[in-house]
Every structure is written in structure tokens, then in C-alpha cells.
Amino acid sequence: MKYLVTGTAGFIGFHVAKRLLERGDEVIGVDAINDYYDVGLKYSRLEDSGISRDEVSDHLRVVSKTFPRYTFVKMDLSEREPLMTLMEEAKVDVVIHLAAQAGVRYSLVNPDAYIQANIQGFMNVLEACRHFPVKHLVYASSSSVYGANKQMPFSTDHSVDHPVSLYAATKKSNELMAHTYSHLFGIPTTGLRFFTVYGPWGRPDMAMFLFAEAIRKGAPIKVFNHGQMERDFTYIDDIVEGVVRVVDKPSTPDKDWGISPRTSTSYAPYKVYNIGNSHPVKLLDYIHALEKAIGKTAEKQMMPMQDGDVVSTYADVTDLSEDTGYHPKTKLEDGVRDFVEWYAAYYAANLPINAL
Known part of the structure; x- marks a missing residue:
């Protein structure tokens, strides 16, 4: 494929x-390799895949030295024509759309970036799939779409009409846009609502990265809502397993939809799944696991709730498990240890790592 x-x-x-x-x-x-966070980390990921940083340039196709079947193109998806040209020439079978402007809090200070990347960029992806048909479009949504909903665990059949950040609103919009194109043009689309992904090569703006850096430097870590938070932390390998399983199973029309309408399916070839660990962890327990892996106690600075944030996330992954056999396997302690080992090696920080 x-x-x-x-x-x-x-x-x-x-x-x-x-x-x-x-x-x-x-x-x-x-x-696009934008500068939302350290571009050096982004280029390092590419180099780990055999793509030389020195060869990367706008719209230039670079072939991996490690994987001959991997070609990389630096491209801003909000620019329509380069994507259309690529899709016309490449003739791909499946599109997996994971690019986006990420971050809840950043959307409060730079909302335009989210409209450009998450709305305009996704519009161009949909148009590309319309004009150069694919067997399946899989795209990243987010657990943030659940917004003000307090009913746990979050089900894909719950209402997601009350977002509490612009980031969440753009992801909800993506799901609506995808349904429209599934209805109008028969494009099989599947949205994945990711729940707090962590692990090696993770984002520097995420909690684990921020906490590890602060602990290493002996600086206090900010613990929001005075530690009264829960997250459905999901290890990257489990996420990837779920993505690949979904990719291999294109969405189809729900033949029973007219009798019993659901928000996660449709009469069109459209589907939305939660993809998480389905086992929420208290923020302080998460911090303790990180302290144990690093071998150093964090200085904790208790903070109030942040605008745009939610107290808890908890994924109901029943549909995903039934349809694809998805079952997350990674224990928090193991995943945290793997992250710390990668972090220490990548930054040569000489962090003491305890055996867990």
C-alpha cells in the first residue's frame, strides 16, 4: 500500500x-516543520527516519537513506496547489492526516494559527481526497472535543457541542467537515480522538516533557488545579497500533443508522473512534512515576485551573476494540521509564534512572 x-x-x-x-x-x-516548538527535535525525528536535514527544502522530495520506500516533502498544507500536485503525481491509496496546530493553551494566544492549519489545512486535504480518490482518509481528532462534558467515560456517542478551547472547536469542525465529504463524495473517513499521548520523541509542550525538564534542572513543576486532574495517558506504541488497525479497516455505511442513529457512525462511510488507554491516572500519580524513573523528587508548585483545560479525560474504547481488536498494553510505569531513558539519551542530561 x-x-x-x-x-x-x-x-x-x-x-x-x-x-x-x-x-x-x-x-x-x-x-511544514513550523516553529511551534523546537524545530531541532522535528529534524531529529526526520533524521532518525533517514531524512537528512540538509536536503530538506520547501516542496522538494527527499528519499530516506534508511527506508528506500520513504519520501519526505516539506509542505504547508494550508497551501492548496502544492498538495494537489503531490496527490495527482503520487497516486496514494490512503491518507493519514496527523498534521495540525496542536496545543490547547496556545490557541488562546494565537487563534489564527489554528484556523490556518486545522481548518484550511484540513479543507485542502479533503479536497485532495475528493479530486484524487483514496480508499480511506484517517485523520486526527482529539479528546478535547468533549469539552464541558463531565459524563465518564467519554463515549463517541456523547455530545461534543460544548468545546472549551478553540483547538477543540477546530477538531470538532474537522469531524463535521469529514462527514460532509463522506456524504457528498463517498470518501471513507475515520476520525481518531487521541487521549494524552506520551512516550519517546514526545512533544516538549506536553506535561511529561515539561516535568522532566524541570526536575532535571531542579526547578518547580506547575501542578494545575492543585493536582486534582486525571488524564487517560496513552503510550505511543499503543496509539500507533490503534492507528494502523484503523487504517486497514476503511469505514463503511452503518446500515442500521436510520433505525438507531449514532453520532459516531452514519449512513455515509464515516466513523469516529476514541483511541486511549481507557484507564485514567491522577496527575500526582503520573508525577510520582516520573520522579521514580528519574530518581529525583520534584518541587511542586500548586496552581489553579487553566483556561481551556478540563479536569478529567477517560476514553471508552469499546467500539475500537470490537471493530479492530485494539487493546492498549503498556503500563504507565513502563511507558514513563521508556520516555525518561529516551530523554536522557537525546539530551545527554546524565539523569539517574532507577530500575522499575
């Missing part, structure tokens, strides 16, 4: 592309 994977210099896209390549698929990777 031939895949177009967007966001391959990003955390999840990098891991998904490598998984597909390792099983023998052909991948065209696309990423």
Missing part, C-alpha cells in the same frame, strides 16, 4: 510512518 502521512516530523506522525515502513509499505511524508 502507498500512504500519504501528514505530520511526519511530529510526534505521532513520525511513529506511524516508521511503523508502516517497517512492515513494508510505501510512505510519502509531509510536514
Whole structure:
């Protein structure tokens, strides 16, 4: 199979592309490599996949030295024509759209970036799939769409009409846009609502990265809502396993939808899944696991709740498990240890690591 994977210099896209390549698929990777966080980390991910930083330039196709079936193109998806040209020439079977402007809090200070990347960029992806038909479009949504909902665990059949951040609103919009194109043009689309992904090569703006850096430097870590938070932390390998399982199972019309309408399916070839660990962890327990892996106690600075944030996330993954056999396997302690080992090696921070 031939895949177009967007966001391959990003955390999840990098891991998904490598998984597909390792099983023998052909991948065209696309990423704008913006400066939302350290571009050095993004280029390091590419280099780990055999893409030389020195060769990367706008719209230039670079072939991996490690994976001959991997081609990378630096491209801003909000620019329509370069994507259309690529899709016309590449003739891919499946698109996995993981590129986006991430971050809840950043959307409060730079909302335009989210409209440009998450709305305009996704519009161009949909148009590309319309004009150059694919067997399946899989795209990243987010657990943030559940917003003000307090009913746990979060089910894909719950209402997601009350977002509490612009980031969440753009992801909800993506799901609506995808349904429209599934209805109008018969494009099989599947949205994945990711729940707090962590692990090696993770994003520096995420809690684990921020906490590890603060602990290493002896600086206090900010613990929001005075530690009264829960997250459905999901290890990257489990996320990738779920993505690949979904990719291999294109969405189909729900024949019973007219009798019993659901928000996660449709009469059109459209589907939305939660993809998480389905086992929420208290923030302080998460911090304790990180302290144990590093071998150093954190100085904790208790803070009030942040605007745009939610107290808890908890994924109901029943549909995903029933349809694909997805079952997350990684224990928090193991995943945290793997992250710390990668972090220490990548930054040469000489962190003491305890055996867990």
C-alpha cells in the first residue's frame, strides 16, 4: 500500500510512518516543520527516519537513506496547489492526516494559527481526497472535543457541542467537515480522538516533557488545579497500533443508522473512534512515576485551573476494540521509564534512572 502521512516530523506522525515502513509499505511524508516548538527535535525525528536535514527544502522530495520506500516533502498544507500536485503525481491509496496546530493553551494566544492549519489545512486535504480518490482518509481528532462534558467515560456517542478551547472547536469542525465529504463524495473517513499521548520523541509542550525538564534542572513543576486532574495517558506504541488497525479497516455505511442513529457512525462511510488507554491516572500519580524513573523528587508548585483545560479525560474504547481488536498494553510505569531513558539519551542530561 502507498500512504500519504501528514505530520511526519511530529510526534505521532513520525511513529506511524516508521511503523508502516517497517512492515513494508510505501510512505510519502509531509510536514511544514513550523516553529511551534523546537524545530531541532522535528529534524531529529526526520533524521532518525533517514531524512537528512540538509536536503530538506520547501516542496522538494527527499528519499530516506534508511527506508528506500520513504519520501519526505516539506509542505504547508494550508497551501492548496502544492498538495494537489503531490496527490495527482503520487497516486496514494490512503491518507493519514496527523498534521495540525496542536496545543490547547496556545490557541488562546494565537487563534489564527489554528484556523490556518486545522481548518484550511484540513479543507485542502479533503479536497485532495475528493479530486484524487483514496480508499480511506484517517485523520486526527482529539479528546478535547468533549469539552464541558463531565459524563465518564467519554463515549463517541456523547455530545461534543460544548468545546472549551478553540483547538477543540477546530477538531470538532474537522469531524463535521469529514462527514460532509463522506456524504457528498463517498470518501471513507475515520476520525481518531487521541487521549494524552506520551512516550519517546514526545512533544516538549506536553506535561511529561515539561516535568522532566524541570526536575532535571531542579526547578518547580506547575501542578494545575492543585493536582486534582486525571488524564487517560496513552503510550505511543499503543496509539500507533490503534492507528494502523484503523487504517486497514476503511469505514463503511452503518446500515442500521436510520433505525438507531449514532453520532459516531452514519449512513455515509464515516466513523469516529476514541483511541486511549481507557484507564485514567491522577496527575500526582503520573508525577510520582516520573520522579521514580528519574530518581529525583520534584518541587511542586500548586496552581489553579487553566483556561481551556478540563479536569478529567477517560476514553471508552469499546467500539475500537470490537471493530479492530485494539487493546492498549503498556503500563504507565513502563511507558514513563521508556520516555525518561529516551530523554536522557537525546539530551545527554546524565539523569539517574532507577530500575522499575
